[in-house]
Amino acid sequence: MFDRLQSVEDRYERLNELLSDPEIVNDMNKLRTLSKEQSDLADTVTAYREYKQIKEQLAEAKAMLDEKLDPDMREMVKEEMNELEPQIEQLEEHMKLLLIPKDPNDDKNVIMEIRGAAGGDEAALFAGNLFRMYSRFADVQGWKIDIMDASPTGIGGYKEVIFMIKGTGAYSKMKYENGAHRVQRVPETESGGRIHTSTATVACLPEVEEVDVEIHENDIRTDTYASSGAGGQSVNTTMSAVRLTHIPTGTVVTCQDEKSQIKNKAKAMTVLRARVADKFRQEAQAEYDAVRKSAVGSGDRSERIRTYNYPQNRVTDHRVGLTIQKLDQIMEGKLDEIIDVLVITDQTERLERMNESNV
Secondary structure (H helix, E strand, O other): HHHHHHHHHHHHHHHHHHHHOHHHOOOOHHHHHHHHHHHHHHHHHHHHHHHHHHHHHHHHHHHHHHHOOHHHHHHHHHHHHHHHHHHHHHHHHHHHHHHOOOOOOOOOOOEEEEEOOOOHHHHHHHHHHHHHHHHHHHHHHHEEEEEEEEEOOOOOEEEEEEEEOOOHHHHHHHHOOEEEEEEEOOOOOOOOOEEEEEEEEEEEEEEOOOOOOOHHHHHHHEEEEOOOOOOOOOOOOOOOOEEEEOOOOOOEEEEEOOOOOHHHHHHHHHHHHHHHHHHHHHHHOOHHHHOOOOOOOOOOOOOOEEEEEEEOEEEEEEOEEEEEHHHHHHHOOOHHHHHHHHHHHHHHHHHHHHHHHHH
């Protein structure tokens, strides 16, 4: 571990030199890339330097005990050592976590797709409940919501809603929502009072920049048509809705949220890049499935990851066996208690795999 930490510190110092090089300063792409790399290493380097400093203080204190000291001075030295030793242990554990390879997408915005699945109108209503829950969570985090496309139902739910959450670290927290969500409750559409079980699926994709994935214009078929559904006078009167088809992968994206065809096409391209990149990642990365099948679940969109039981005010996350009797608060966007457990579990699993690979 300490060899790796020293390598990180050496690289950090090298980056300091490179970022002072006029040739780098004048190249915005290189400057941005190296600055981001340096920023990612900063916390690890700070912890490692603090660790070395405390180790040095502890060594000096131990050396003093070998000298002839009066009882009071010897007691002071022992007290100092008792304070330093726990700090050493804490920093070692902290540095292990910092050395876990970071998901390169963690700092990106996230595109979320919620669809009503099994359960008809009730599933669509639940999809609307999930969208509201995530919107409230985003507000608390200081993130912004931008609806890309939506197919609302007449009773207040969504057959499908696609939206982007914009904010630093959005993907790092929302990626754990990827999967099938199950609700157990008496439907608003049911007058008999029987508890029904319905599901909605949630897909979470990191936003992909143009430089991250290459999509050729010739590989895209663009169709335009009149908007449909709730809206103003533009609905069904202008050809503002856009459907993009990525021919090589068969990926299809539609967008009709904006009155402008240009804006709809731009939004659709954002979703298309994310979906195509996700498809490429699944095909190209051999470790993709292994990472998704961690303690926080495989992330498979058909996997039931969580149950929301309304009669008992209970939420259960099946991936980590976590049950919380705070459904009312969870649905108001207070997701931190669940997400924090998922993050810690994920880090622990990755740390164990990293240790196994070093054996």
